[in-house]
Amino acid sequence: MTILVHRLRYMMTTNLNGGGRGGGGEGPCGACKFLRRKCxxxxxFAPYFDAEQGTASFxxxxxxxxASNTSKMLLRLPLHKRLDAVATLGYEALARVRDPVYGxxxxLFSxxxxxxxLQAEIAHVQARLSMFQRFYLVPPQQMQQPPFDLAYNNEYPMEPTNLDVGWEEEQLPQAVRL
Structure with missing residues (x-):
C-alpha cells in the first residue's frame, strides 16, 4: 500500500507541476487511456493516473x-484529500480483485x-519465563552470602576435638603424624 501511495503522490506532484495530461496535447491519462476516450x-483522473503506470491501477x-462512481467520489472531495482517496480506492480495489468475497x-481478519x-505466544513465553525465574534463578539476596560456610558457622567449630576414633598416635604411620 505504501508503494502505491508514494507512486500516486509522485504522479500527482509531477502532473500538477506541468507534467500532467488532460488536454495538454501529450496524450490521455491512464484512466482515459483505459476507457479509450479523449482526455x-x-x-x-489525470493528476492521479499517468499514462504509463496509471492504466493498471485504474x-x-x-x-x-x-469510472462514474470514482469520478463522483473524487469531485465531492477537496483537492488535498483526493490523493489519499485514490490510494484507498486502489488498495480496496486490488484487495477485492484478489479476494472477491471479503476484499x-x-x-483485516488475517x-x-x-x-x-502473537498475544497468546507472548502470554505463553511470559508464563515460562516466570516459571524459570522461580525455579532456576537464585534470588539476589542468596547470591551475596553463601548458604553454608564452615569458617563462619558456630555449629561446627574448626578447633580440634577429643573424639575417640580408636587410633592412638603411636599406631599411625610416621607420615601421618603431626
Whole structure:
C-alpha cells in the first residue's frame, strides 16, 4: 500500500507541476487511456493516473467501483484529500480483485488473527519465563552470602576435638603424624 501511495503522490506532484495530461496535447491519462476516450483539460483522473503506470491501477478501480462512481467520489472531495482517496480506492480495489468475497476485510481478519496468535505466544513465553525465574534463578539476596560456610558457622567449630576414633598416635604411620 505504501508503494502505491508514494507512486500516486509522485504522479500527482509531477502532473500538477506541468507534467500532467488532460488536454495538454501529450496524450490521455491512464484512466482515459483505459476507457479509450479523449482526455480533456481538467480531467479528474489525470493528476492521479499517468499514462504509463496509471492504466493498471485504474483498471482495478474501474472493475470494482466503476469510472462514474470514482469520478463522483473524487469531485465531492477537496483537492488535498483526493490523493489519499485514490490510494484507498486502489488498495480496496486490488484487495477485492484478489479476494472477491471479503476484499480488504479478509486482510483485516488475517491481521487480527495474527495479533491474537502473537498475544497468546507472548502470554505463553511470559508464563515460562516466570516459571524459570522461580525455579532456576537464585534470588539476589542468596547470591551475596553463601548458604553454608564452615569458617563462619558456630555449629561446627574448626578447633580440634577429643573424639575417640580408636587410633592412638603411636599406631599411625610416621607420615601421618603431626
Amino acid at each position: 480533456v483539460r481538467g480531467c479528474v 483498471a482495478a478501480i474501474h472493475k470494482v467501483f466503476g 480488504c476485510v479478509g486482510h 491481521l487480527q488473527h495474527q495479533v491474537m496468535n
